[in-house]
Amino acid sequence: MSTLLTYIAVHDGKIKRSSLEVLSRCNELAAELGWESVALVLQPDATKAIEGLKPYGPAKIYTMSHPHFHQHLTTPLLRAIGHAVKEIQPRVVAFASTEGSKDLLGALSAAHGSAALPDMSEFSIDTEGVSGKRPVMAAKILSSVRADGSPVFVSVRSGSYNPEEREGEAAVQELSFSFNDADLRTTLREIVTATSDKIDLSEAETVIAAGRGVKDEEGRALIRELADVLQAGVGASRALTEAGIYDPSLQIGQTGKVVSPQLYIGVGISGAIQHVAGMSNSKVIVAINKDPDAPIFEIADYGIVGDLYKVLPPFIDEIRRIKSA
């Protein structure tokens, strides 16, 4: 039987929602084709992820445990995934599109002499290969692409599919992995910054994005307050991350993170192409900007023309009132 393998990303002990989205899509495709959808977890102790993964119904969970999987270390990850591919012989290896998978996809493809389809917004599988669509030209249009052969390495934009629980009892199989540190090649010296936000921006149901209009501490405090009331993740435009006002990990856009929340609220954001490329798939877009001609209003479902410093305080109060009602 042919196999679809989903790589499961875990951060701080929590399975990434975007990985469950990809797994759910693979489950669905495997059911259509009469194939098997399986999952791979690489963690210091990968067995810890099993219980969280089971409800999402992979036929089998492969675990590989090694202390190096605590961090993103390129060489051990390439070796481990290469080893898993050899053992499992999947037709497709699917990843959530993250900085972590972006780092690996090209090398995996070249190592196997097979195709990679990165950052897909939708994909299908048939007996010959993989086809689907991906945004190009700063996400202004879609290209249709296809890759035949096996294995095809696919990465999928977050929010493209819904994570869905399903019946079934997954079998668990441990794959052995050993690594000689002399083979590390690169050295991770330190983690320079780490975002302290409890809500992962790329997975948040609600995202507040701050732009150039957020000028000072007072503006930042308002963004924080709004995010707290809505239990939202906070992101920022490139202008604000480059100016050091927000952490670079929080940049939304072509260069940074892609978000596709249920609700996106852009505050003081003009809507430059490079930012829109990272948020245009949000379900409901609210924009607050004092410039009535800001391009963000062209894609906003609700555009508020006004000074964020005057709009946000009553907006926060009203949301708080609605929430407590």
Next chain:
Amino acid sequence: MIHFYVCLKQVPDVYAPLQIKDGELIQDSGRMVLNAYDASALEEALVLTEKHGGKVTAVLAGPEKAKETLRKGLAMGADEGVHIVTEEGSAYDSLYYAGLLAAFFRDKEYHFISCGKQSQDTDAGLTGSMLAQLLELPYATNAVGLTLEDNRLLVKRQGDHGQEMIELPSPGLVTCSNDMNEPRIPSLKGIMQSKKKPVETIQASSLTGDGIRSVTTLLGYEEKPKREPGQKFEGDPEELAITIAGLLDSKENLM
């Protein structure tokens, strides 16, 4: 003497208006530019070699008309150029270009190869790590800062949850984000000097290797599904705030 090779790509200007006709992408302006991420990679190599001494070679794989982009790299300050000339109008994928570049680099000596982390037109971000894999080089992607330390490159890379400092030995490969620097605009003097700088021209067909093939097919282009037109509200800030919060609750059920 540190030697950088920087890989450049010519891309259509993503900011110019474009349309789709019969599945083909049409840009009226036809404006082609140096990929912004590659420009950042070149800028950083120039800064490091200006500081520590060394040489920067710009390498571009693309059709004849892409030579102007290689010239721009020389005008910015690269010491020499290599143009790997590909067939006009052919749709090659990342693995093809990585294979071509790997065949070129196979017998070369260098400290580091630097590339943009992705190209602005496709955003695929594959070629850099493919090339590293084909050349069996250690690599780091998505660099937002580079420092040279005893012929080793300290790469500050943007990860999913923070920044990591990675030590990359030589020879190695790094891919660069445009968050690293503001690439210089070529000066008039730079443009004049670029005309005298050596450019080696190599026909792609003369490079051979197992990896030089495309493994994906581009089937066509289409418009993104249009968003329903929204509403713009103007007026008293407090009233607006209450109205919109109410709509998000009652109409969108998002509260």
